[in-house]
Amino acid sequence: MALTLRRKGPSKFEQAADGSMTLIEHVRELRNRLFWASVAVVAGFIVGFILSKPAFDILQGPYCALPSSWELDRNGRWACEFVTLGPTDQLVVRLKISLYLGLIVGAPVWLYQLWAFIAPGLHRHERKWAYLFVGIAAPLFAAGAVLAYFVVEHGLAFIMESGVLGEPTQLEVKAYIDFVTTMLVLFGVGFEFPLLLLMLNVAGIATGRRLLSWWRVVIFLSFAFAAVASPDPGPFGMTLLAACMSALYFVAVGVAFLYDRHKGRGKELYEGIDDDAVSPLAETPEPVTAGDRVEVATTIESPTPVTRPLPLDNRYDDMT
Template sequence: MAFGLRKRGPSNFARAADGSMTLVEHIRELRDRLFRASLAIVVGLIGGYLLAQPAFDLLKQPYCRLPGMMVDGECQQFLMLAPADGFILKLKLALWIGLILGAPVWLYQLWAFIAPGLHRHERKWAYVFVAIAAPLFAAGAALAFLVVDKGLAFLLEAGVTGTDSQLEVTRYISFVTTMILLFGVAFEFPLTLLMLNFTGVVSARRLLSWWRIVVFICFAFAAVATPDPGPFGMTLLALCLSLLYFIAVGVAFLNDRRKGRGKELYADTADDEASPLEFDRDPVEAGQPVGGVSPIDAPEPVTRPLSIERRYDDVT
């Protein structure tokens, strides 16, 4: 039995990159990728429902480490205001975990839809930025958990009720998850500066000139974002953000040196400053004399065209 080899045409990625796909095909591809991404989130939601209890036990550790919360070796229970609060909280945790578990799939589907519109070097740098963004977000989340662990006791001790007060479970979990998300997004700030530098919007020298403003913004953001009004959480977050900023500036200097930026003739001149005039340039030599123009010969006479009878033969 003979099998014929069928010639495969260009892939959807190649057709989308060269612009040969129609609008209907783009919409159909978007529908398929949204379906795959939703399916991955649903599968992750099922896994997150199974892991919701261990995640809750991890998030309640700062609460259990408060003074007076451990009774006979067990942590005191949270306060619930409605019968369905526990189930709704479990669904919220399952959704968060499902988004994390399904992130490789739905991020790939998003990237596969956007990547054909980018150039080759843009796709290469996008891989690098995504590989850096995930560890930065994880580091910010870990720092947020540490700050909540250290700052929660201060918040309760500073109040009028004392540390023996029970906390409402949904508000406590929302407080912890919001802090994790806020710190994780804040740690992406240096990556934004690198994207601006790699795309040529700002130079490393210009980024370094903003260091006073950036350090002030880091401390102001840390003072507002951290739950601990004391100096521990605010200083820790501000120092981490400032350190990441200076690391990003150092990488930007390496990138500018690799691309040869800053070596232009007027690179040190500000945009609102007139460029200096230099008079030590090589003098312009006198031009060579132009010779006389030779006369143009008269055109040859055009031969008289043949008549129609003599122009074609019998065949034509």
């Protein structure tokens, strides 16, 4: 007897897509997805704990680039030193770095689990655009994080020189790691802003011309977001983040114009007409004259009476 590996019946994806999956089955699938996503994060956390020290060496690069961060150790050699205020600060910093690395290492698994739960509810073209947006989002976030890394170096130099204590100041390790990671995440999220505009354009909510008309509001909100959310009080980091967001906005508008031209938008019948504008009507005045004479209606003959049907007993003979 030949063995076959063909799956019997529809898969979970097909059941969720055609709506045949019950509510309890949806809940069970969500539980399984969350379980495997948690396993991936825990496994990534273990890997991140192993790589936390090399990652810390990279994160302390902007701090160690300052001359005020170096001092003589017990052996008489110059070393980049931090200040620790609590006995558990170093362990907490390592666990925090391990968690961030765990999310990055386990991202392919937990992102797949999230996508596998959401994708059945999307149409085929929506899945295609979702693949494209996810493929663009990761490089944009990485570019923002890399830019933030260099911004921290210049921002720290400005902060240290402009403080009341002057340049020779050492930082507390936990506060420094919080500062650096916040800057990395903030710049990464800020670089995702053009994707939101492209989603509005692809969904047909806003055309490229409409997006371009928002340029004053977008630039103002970019600078306001950079000023409020950025932990760097210096003007360098805030200005650079707002400038990058504004530049990415105009890039997104350009892509929206190209997509509108590809889809033939802007050639509709009522395109360019304001919503409150009155529709132009061709008015040809005609003189008012007397109406046509109405003929007298003819009388309708009364209907002929209908013959009353015979009883059932008298309709048929013995043969029928």
